[in-house]
């Protein structure tokens with residue numbers, strides 16, 4: 001039987017504030033997530049057992065992979081006894097704050113919802129997605145969304161895809177749990193997402209004003225323990241570029257790229273991935 005295929009996009013966080021540390025160990029956030037046209041490809045072929053194949057080294061292919069977790073959870077919830085083999089073509093770098101693993105899980109849910117003809121709505125799939133990880137529900141929607149709670153409370157916003165974003169992937173990565181554990185609670189809840197959204201939905205968009213209201217709470221602490229992250233973003237800033245960390249890093253987006261100079265100023269190994 002021929003394989004079913006779905007694109008699994010990366011995201012960047014255009015705005016990310018952390019409001020408080022919760023009793024369950026998670027943090028309440030307010031973040032504007034944006035999918036970007038950088039995709040992993042996920043294929044599925046029905047088979048007797050669930051399995052995952054990929055040619056990318058370092059990707060777990062056992063039950064710890066969010067694709068397998070998502071598929072098994074959906075099958076259980078829907079009372080489906082079928083299974084299959086996933087093939088993953090990986091283009092989204094890991095540990096970059098680009099949501100690759102979460103996106104893959106959401107892609108698996110979306111693909112299987114169609115293949116098994118479950119007829120679940122986005123809201124229903126997002127509830128299951130939230131059991132897999134905080135960022136997975138966003139990828140059920142995609143586009144531009146305000147994500148609150150631990151990330152699972154989704155409000156779709158007008159599409160901001162026309163922003164001329166470029167994305168840089170450094171040679172180093174950041175572990176998200178570690179980045180959360182290094183935050184200083186006295187800094188929480190300083191920036192208001194409403195001001196950023198007001199700029200984002202304005203037409204025509206004022207890029208400088210939008211950037212002035214954009215924010216990523218992780219930058220302060222990540223810059224402290226990863227000096228090379230600060231240096232990369234300083235180089236971009238010194239060359240007139242409006243740049244921010246995505247998620248907990250290490251990838252950064254640039255709002256006003258100068259393609260002619262971008263490549264020449266990047267530290268060795270840093271890649272322009274969008």
Ligand code: C5P
Pocket residue numbers: 025026027028029132133134135149150151176177180
């Ligand atoms: O939900 P997910 O499994 O992706 O989260 C990974 C880790 O990131 C959590 O165990 C937690 O340490 C941290 N996290 C958090 N607050 C969030 C999302 C994630 O503290 N809103």
